[in-house]
Amino acid sequence: MSVETMAEKIQLKDQALLKPSWILKKLSETDPAQWVASIWRNLGIPLISIGVFLLLWAQTSSNIVTSLGTLPGPVQVYEEMQGLLADHIAQGAQKDAFHARQEERNAKLLAADPEAKIIWREYTGKPTYVDQIITSLKTVFMGFFIATLVAVPLGIICGLSPVANTALNPMIQIFRPVSPLAWLPIVTMLVSALYVSEDPMFQKSFITSAITVTLCSLWPTLINTSVGVASIDKDLLNVGKVLDLKWHTQLIKLVLPSALPFIFTGMRLSLGVGWMVLIAAEMLAQNPGLGKFVWDEFQNGSSHSLGRIMVAVFTIGIIGFLLDRMMGKLQSMVTFSDKR
Amino acid sequence: MPTLKNIAAGILLCLSAATAALAEKLPLEKPELKLGFIKLTDMAPLAIAYEKGFFEDEGLYITLEPQANWKVLLDRVITGELDGAHMLAGQPLGAAIGFGTKADIVTAFSMDLNGNGTTVSNEVWAMMKPSLPMEDGKPKHPIRSEYLKPVIEKFKAEGKPFKMAMVFPVSTHNYELRYWLAAGGINPGFYSPSDITGQIQADVLLSVTPPPQMPATLEAGTIHGYSVGEPWNQQAVAKGIGVPVITDNEIWKNNPEKVFGVTAKWAEENPNTHLALVRALIRAGMWLDENNGVNRAEAVKILSRSDYVGADAAVLANSMTGTFEYEKGDKRPAPDFNIFFRQFATYPYYSDAVWYLSQMRRWGQISEAKADEWYAENAKKVYRPDIYLKAAQSLVDDGLAKKEDFPWDSDGYRPPASEFIDGLTYDGRKPNEYLKQFPIGLKDNQTVQGSDVSG
Numbered sequence: 076m077s078v079e080t081m082a083e084k085i086q087l088k089d090q091a092l093l094k095p096s097w098i099l100k101k102l103s104e105t106d107p108a109q110w111v112a113s114i115w116r117n118l119g120i121p122l123i124s125i126g127v128f129l130l131l132w133a134q135t136s137s138n139i140v141t142s143l144g145t146l147p148g149p150v151q152v153y154e155e156m157q158g159l160l161a162d163h164i165a166q167g168a169q170k171d172a173f174h175a176r177q178e179e180r181n182a183k184l185l186a187a188d189p190e191a192k193i194i195w196r197e198y199t200g201k202p203t204y205v206d207q208i209i210t211s212l213k214t215v216f217m218g219f220f221i222a223t224l225v226a227v228p229l230g231i232i233c234g235l236s237p238v239a240n241t242a243l244n245p246m247i248q249i250f251r252p253v254s255p256l257a258w259l260p261i262v263t264m265l266v267s268a269l270y271v272s273e274d275p276m277f278q279k280s281f282i283t284s285a286i287t288v289t290l291c292s293l294w295p296t297l298i299n300t301s302v303g304v305a306s307i308d309k310d311l312l313n314v315g316k317v318l319d320l321k322w323h324t325q326l327i328k329l330v331l332p333s334a335l336p337f338i339f340t341g342m343r344l345s346l347g348v349g350w351m352v353l354i355a356a357e358m359l360a361q362n363p364g365l366g367k368f369v370w371d372e373f374q375n376g377s378s379h380s381l382g383r384i385m386v387a388v389f390t391i392g393i394i395g396f397l398l399d400r401m402m403g404k405l406q407s408m409v410t411f412s413d414k415r
Numbered sequence: 416m417p418t419l420k421n422i423a424a425g426i427l428l429c430l431s432a433a434t435a436a437l438a439e440k441l442p443l444e445k446p447e448l449k450l451g452f453i454k455l456t457d458m459a460p461l462a463i464a465y466e467k468g469f470f471e472d473e474g475l476y477i478t479l480e481p482q483a484n485w486k487v488l489l490d491r492v493i494t495g496e497l498d499g500a501h502m503l504a505g506q507p508l509g510a511a512i513g514f515g516t517k518a519d520i521v522t523a524f525s526m527d528l529n530g531n532g533t534t535v536s537n538e539v540w541a542m543m544k545p546s547l548p549m550e551d552g553k554p555k556h557p558i559r560s561e562y563l564k565p566v567i568e569k570f571k572a573e574g575k576p577f578k579m580a581m582v583f584p585v586s587t588h589n590y591e592l593r594y595w596l597a598a599g600g601i602n603p604g605f606y607s608p609s610d611i612t613g614q615i616q617a618d619v620l621l622s623v624t625p626p627p628q629m630p631a632t633l634e635a636g637t638i639h640g641y642s643v644g645e646p647w648n649q650q651a652v653a654k655g656i657g658v659p660v661i662t663d664n665e666i667w668k669n670n671p672e673k674v675f676g677v678t679a680k681w682a683e684e685n686p687n688t689h690l691a692l693v694r695a696l697i698r699a700g701m702w703l704d705e706n707n708g709v710n711r712a713e714a715v716k717i718l719s720r721s722d723y724v725g726a727d728a729a730v731l732a733n734s735m736t737g738t739f740e741y742e743k744g745d746k747r748p749a750p751d752f753n754i755f756f757r758q759f760a761t762y763p764y765y766s767d768a769v770w771y772l773s774q775m776r777r778w779g780q781i782s783e784a785k786a787d788e789w790y791a792e793n794a795k796k797v798y799r800p801d802i803y804l805k806a807a808q809s810l811v812d813d814g815l816a817k818k819e820d821f822p823w824d825s826d827g828y829r830p831p832a833s834e835f836i837d838g839l840t841y842d843g844r845k846p847n848e849y850l851k852q853f854p855i856g857l858k859d860n861q862t863v864q865g866s867d868v869s870g
Contacts, residue, residue: 162721196447199478201722267494279496359483361491371481374454374627375725376650383721 147382152389155382163203170198202363208390211364214281215353215398218288219346225289226296226345227338231330233297234304251294255287255352259359262286284353284362292349296341303337304330336410343402350395365391441687448688449478451488451500454724455626455644456735457527457673458501459714460755462723464699472698473691481722484625485583492678493518499692501526502676505771507797509585512772514780519679523802524693525763526673526700528754529664531588532648532739533579533595535563535640536633540658540742542566553745557665557836560599567601567618570639580624580632580641584613587672590774591663592621592642597855598666598837606779607863613778615866633657644672645753646726649733652740659741661836664751668834669758671767682802693806698815700756708750711736756820763803765827766843768794773846777856784860790846800827 129149136146147155181193202210233240266283307330315325331338357366369387372380452458461479464470470477480497482488489506491497493516507520535543543562547554570577581588593603596619604617614620624632629641634656641647651657663670675696682689702710715735719728733740739749754760769790775781804823810816831842839852850858857863861870 196476199447199476201479263490267490279494359487361480361483361487363480367483370483371454371725372721374481375721376627376630376646377719377721377725377727379721380725 141381144378144381147385151382152385155379156386158379159204159383159386163205166200166203169200173198173200204368207364207368208394210281210362211353211357211366212394214284214357214362214364215288215346215349217281218285218353219292219342219349221285222289222293222345222349223296223342226293226341227300230297230300230338230341231304231326231334233301234307234334235330240301240305247294247297250290253291255291255356256359258287258290259283259356262290263360278362280360280362283360284356284364284366287356287360288349288353291352292345295344295348296338299337299341299344300334303334303341306337307333336406339402339406339409343399343406346398346402347395350391350398354391441690443474443688443691444685445498445688446474447476447478448498448692449480449496451480451482451491451497453485453488453501453626454481454726455501455530455673456646456718456724456731457530457644457753458724459703459718459735459753460526460675460696460699461501462717463702463714464695466717467699467702469695469698469702470692473695475688475691475695479722485586489516489518492520492676495678495681498681499675499677502674503583503586504671504674504767505585505587505590505775506583507674507676508768508771508793509775509780511793511797512775512781514585514775519796520676521679521682521797521799522674522676522763523682523689523799523806524675524696525671525761525767526675526696526755528669528671528758528760529662529751530672530734530753531591531642531644532659532662533592533640533642534633534648534651534657534659536636536638536657537655538636539563539566539639540660542569543660554741556661556741556747558660559836560596560601562599563596563660564599564601571618576620577618578620578622578638580622580629580638580643582626582643583623584611584780585771585775587663587670587771588642588644589613589621590771590778591666591670593778594774595661595666595836597853598835600855602855603778605857605863605868606782607865608782611780613780615779615863616868630654630656645734646724646730649730649740650726652733652743653727653730655743658743659739662739662749662752664749666836668832669751669754669760670770671760671764674763682799686802689802690806690809693803694810697756697761697806697810700761701816701820703753703755704757704760708737759820759822759825761803762822762825763798763800764825764829764843765791765794765798765800766829766841768798769843769846770841773850776846777850777853777858779857779863782862784847787845787847791844795827798827800825 133148133150136148139146177196181195184193229243233243263283266279266286270279270282311329311333312325315329320328353364354366354369356362357364358370361367365387369384372383372387450461452461465477465479482491482497482500485503485506488497488500489502489510492500492502493510502520502522504525507522509515510518510520543558543566544554546565547558547562549555567577579592581592583589596603602616602618603621604613604619605615606613607615612622614622622638624638624641626643626647629638629643629647630651632638633641633651640657640660648659652659663672675692677689703714712732715728715731718724718735719726719731724731733746734749734752737748737750737752738746739752740746772781772790772793776785804821807816807821811818811821828843831840833840835841839849841849847859850856857868859870861868863869
């Protein structure tokens, strides 16, 4: 066959790919049974199991009577969630009213005296549910960021040097199981003593919560990084020796790329642990996030309290799930294996 | 900050021009403040001052933040994370003498009188009720703790400890509960320098429980009674898990309950701001007690919001609108259950401070005998009626308050009072003599050594 004929044939084939008749032909070739089965497996079963869970919950909750009323069922929890969102919107309206009043006040001052010093103040209302979610997210990322900064270099050192590994191992094993609530008083004292400034950038409660998250969540990253670095293919390191590469080139070109999958696995675990720890830390450190929300609702003891706490539980769970998915995606982006 | 120089210059000008002429607004050192509170009904002056714009009128931009518990609140005031807070009347005093965290805290505003009660579990009430004197088919109040004594004996005979809870070691609740128990011949326990659980020689074991956990622990049987502020007594009635037996108004009529505390350093560095705060709080107190409680219903609505006290409005209304419910359905008139301004409630009397110090001595939190002057000195260090009167005068000058509502001529000591449940008389100028009158309690040079009272 001549080159021109081949080219013609390829061109025709490409064009055919876009023809509807070709698509229909392909569709008719796939097995509809397989297609339905896969939808059922991935979507249908989870939906049904969630439905069963909601039904069971609605049934059992109406039978459990606590001193704060019956345990809230799915409907009540949904209503509480709507209430919280409505509060958020109402608070937004109050904030606007406050700013409008302030603008009026300052405009009057300026009209009376163009040289007058006017000050713009922030609204001092309480943080709404949405604000609290955002504060929690900011805190967990701060803690996670510090944890990564500490854990990755330490992990690399532990992985590359067996001496460092043996030296640091006892410390790691002893501090790893410590609960955040045990760290909290110590961290609070330290932050109060050391973080003193006239105009602090961060609130002390924010720093305390973030550091507690760091202390509890840096261990998975540290251990995984050191394992990842230690399990580099020895041939790669030999290549580095043969080529007489400088240590930082070895690090950047050889060590890090091979260890990245492990590092990201560690980071994913750390973020999960950190999110759990954060909620506990916030309850006592008074960081205005979801943990404080739960504790304040518990102190309210009103008939809405249990429902609202459950909304918080689901919010915490869903956010944790989303964070994990996000880290999973990042992880799969850097993992060059056939297992994605 | 660019405006700091202007503010400093302004302060200097004002100070040099006049000393007491506060009729014109003084520049505030720190207009944006964060104040802490605990979710109890007597944080009302703070909520009302915010919601009714009294803070904003003074040029103050306040963030009110509920705290997890009394210890966290006190620590955050000391470290400066909170500029000031709703505090137990005993907290600044405890901090001054070094029981617990040592710090210099002052108060220029008493937030309220009365406002707490003691609740016992249904089981204990069922055992108490048969022996109570009745009137018109209902138990006669006030119920003395003598009627609790047989119940405690019964528990002892069965080998079960009788446990009660209060909110904090230096809380008004602790001292009032102990007072009530001791008045009926029950020993509530002593503190010693080495043992600060306060259960030495106790017939009733008292311990600290955070208020929101009290109903749950009462229901579970871990404790048999608790002394706490509202809404936790009325919550127990509403949920059917306990019965209030006595309110603190019945233990000591018109006793001081909460104060507004700031660190001494903060008060020194921010005198104008402090005055503005006290002015706003006085106005809030006046509003709460206005016209025989005509504003109380609105106050209940505000307090029932989840960012303030958060309890159901019906439960809050039970104690704040002139009544108090004991047994379910047994609502008695109690117009003085919370007093926010009447009877000079907001003036920080030295004699109130001395009473708390005397009770700290009575139970051994102050381990050694102290001279009467020591009590007076510490009271003067912590309680600042001078700042209160300055703020009050400025309100009168601005036409926002009436002259007759403030005790201008007081030397800081209330006249000797005898409206206690045991009928004893308290004279704030003679605390040591006062302590001698109690059958149960340390007096003179007594100290607690190990598990004995010696001396």
